[in-house]
Amino acid sequence: MLPGLLFLVGFAIYPTVYSLITSFYRWNLNNPLGKQWGGWHNYDILLKDPAFWHSVWVTVRYVALSVVIQLGLGLGLALLFFRRFPGDRILRAMLMLPMVVAPVVVGLLWRFMLNAQFGIVNYVVEQLGFTRIDFLGEPGWALPTLILIDVWQWTPFVFLIMLAALQGIPEDILEAARVDGAKPWRIFWDHILPLLRYPIAVAVALRLIDAFRVYDLIYMTTRGGPLDETETLSWQIYDAGFRSFDIGYAAAFSWLMLILVVVVTTVFLRLMLRKEDLS
């Protein structure tokens, strides 16, 4: 335990504390004057900035929708694969593919496919008799499209956890219910779902945390646009930190985001799990 903890302390506590302290400074990397103590200055302007609240709203929508859809789809797929059918192993292996694709490749690949002029998706859209859509550039389309990409990539992950969980349910519980003459959806609702509480919590928590951090995808596709429709928190932090080099401001921004993520995940886990699950 000791070496691991030492490593964590060295590499995790120091940067964490450093960033917390930095968040109270007015500090632009390229300002020859260096850091200046700002107290609550950064937090103050952030909390009063409508753009900040806008990006909270964008992020929450992005995270909530993509996680909910992934959970629904993943669970559905898992129920489909729960009972064996010919070729299920091969298909399961194929389904895993999207989750191992590097986010950079994901972003480029979708940008390529969704291009309004030369992309395959719009070719299909046009063949089906609709007009071409600039999925990543049209206001109103960009955020749903990003959510769809996230769903495409991460549903397989949720699916795998759900499938594993389903296979872990003792067969006799299901058999007993069936003998009692319960309808399939009743069996699912009364017997299966309660047993999936913990796996669902784990899957959703992991996805929540990663969805909040979404960055590579936006970097490669919309870059916050059109207008400010895909300005998520992590993108704005990137913008402040790496485009403008406002390190203090970016640090304060991240701490506000951290608080948001911790609150959301904690509330969610508290709701999902009983006390004994946490210990």
Added chain:
Amino acid sequence: MGRKRARNALTLIACLALVMFVAACGGSSNDSPSTSTPAQANTSGGGKVELNAIFLPATWGTVVKDTLAPQYEKETGVKVNVQLIARDAIHEKMATLFAAKDSSFDIFNLDYNWIPEFAGAGHLADMGDVVPAADRQDFFPLSLKVATWNEKLYGIPQTVHPALLWYRRDLYQDPKIMAQYKQSTGDELKAPATMDEWRKQVEFFNGKTFNGKKVYGWVAQAQKGFANVHTWLNFLYTYGGKPFNADFTQSTLNTPQGQQATAMWAGMSKFMPPGANSVTYDLVTAAAQQGQVATALHWSWGAFAVDDPKSSKTVGDWAYTQVPSASAGQPSHPHLAEWVISVSNYSKHQAEAKKFAAWLETKKNDVVQASLGGGDPVRLSSYDSPTLMDEKVKGTDQLRFRRLPEVKKAMETAQPRPFFPLEERWEQVVSTPLQSISLGRSSVEEGLKQADQDVDSSLNR
């Protein structure tokens, strides 16, 4: 539960571990020079200097990496490792390295609008000593001006590419189309001199099918971010607008000139191909290569790509002229793009690094870079070079560098981006209200007022 399964698993992980181990050994032996720190690498090989450079993966970066750096090593024995990194990543990387006063890289390829922030913070080395005053006469004066901060030269210009108006010669000289244009507008079809003329032509071409191919009016970068700002600046400058007051403390966009310029720019956006909101530089090039548009507002050096038969269907078809002006007889003011070569102030081999940077832009190499398909030359003398000026595009009667006379002319009236340390943030801030105008979400006046407000409050961050 399954002992056997556990044993199987153990075998598997042992195999995996073995694979990893082999890979690790392979990896480490391949990378053995690079796993040592650059400081050590620099001194290895009998005290010979080794330089590390970052260039843009544009053609002028690949030319340096593939041709010039190896040649320099042959001539001088100084090895230059060139890494090609995308624009954003260069900016991020420089900030991180400089914040830590790190010396792992000596030479950087900079977009000139970063000169104020990096030079102002003292991160760049003064290059004045390697470009003697007499030699400076040969550079475009503007190209040096935007590499200078507080009266010191912090970068050697490597390539200039002011925006030019591109138009399709094959369409503009087609007698049938000319007659059709005359009939519908009463004017002769020729390269536009004013914005109003251009707009009329763009409207004429947009959506029509010529010789079996549908074309759109024009294309230019329009994605939110630097892309739409860089296009809009051509309009702003041409109509006489100024983004800031003299000392960059107040945004001055909502002026009659600003409104006129923005209205023209936004009004023309409906004549672009669908999906224009996400158009970046590479998509402008793709649209030009595929012959999808009649005109384009594009950087001059993109011309290499449309004359490349491997990826272009419009080889030799494009002609170049000045960005149209606000009214007849006046010059236009295209937006300047330029990349410079700078040396880190934390480099342990500053003198050597500066020497290499200067060598890249000798009279000879300025021409060599262009003829190898790098950027457009920065030296006036290169524009008279027969090597460049007489070469034809293979298989056509078109001059390969037919754009250069226009580039030279454009450099006389071109204007740089606002030259102050917070320029990157400024672009980011104005891009949103500008897109809101071009999408028709807000009126020109509302949008510019919003932009002024946003810029002013971001200056006080």
Added chain:
Amino acid sequence: MTGARRRRRRRMATVRAVVALVLTLLFMGPILWMISTALKVGTDAFSATPKIFASPTMDNFVHVFTEGSFARALGTSLFTAGLSTIAALLLGAGIAYPLARYKIRGQQHLSFWILSLRIIPPIVVIIPLFLMLRTIGLTGSVWSLVVIYTYMNLPLTVWLLRGFFADVPKEVEEASFVDGAGRLRSFFGITVPLALPGIVATALLAFIFAWNEFLFANILTGANTRTAPVGLTEYVTPVNVEWSNIMAAGTLVVLPVWIGALLAQRYLVRGLTLGAVK
């Protein structure tokens, strides 16, 4: 009766197989398109009417693999991701095991704090991390990425491994004490083999995260130490994006992890079961 039921069941299986096939194809579609683009020549890759069956060529793969530094980048990726995975597993096990076995006061907060480390955006920590790496003289070398990825994956490995270790019955371990084995021997002899599916799953996830990581790699790697995802962006030039080369490189980036995931699929599924189903 039973015969009818069996028949019905078989029919249901066929229906499920068809539905699953369609869904799988939807998920596979983009990847198939990536591979097919990688097999096309440049002008066919990005044209107004997409060519679904252009005559295939291996040129892009050859180009990506032999010209430039992409092959080397793949090697660097394998090295950093592999080594950091091993390190994160070893260090992670060191923390997770006591957390799983002993009642430590406030450990609930400890594991949550460890998890919360995963939440901090990399941008915020990159400058302090960079300064630290410089102090120990690792900047610009591949070792800096090994260290960073270990740090990045540690929270995940601790969190997952804790669950897997907790699932190994205490009694089995205690039995081995009676036989006279020491703590360490019983850990490696009994606990590790029993928790192995979980460990493999954890290792695979850690490997994937490190293999795919972009931001740190983009900023921290030196001239000769770029990883595959960073090397890939070299084909995104400002003048034109070399789509067929990118897709070839993208395929090469995906392939190794996919093969790894396939090989370890059984353990991945079982491992996630152990962690997810208490």
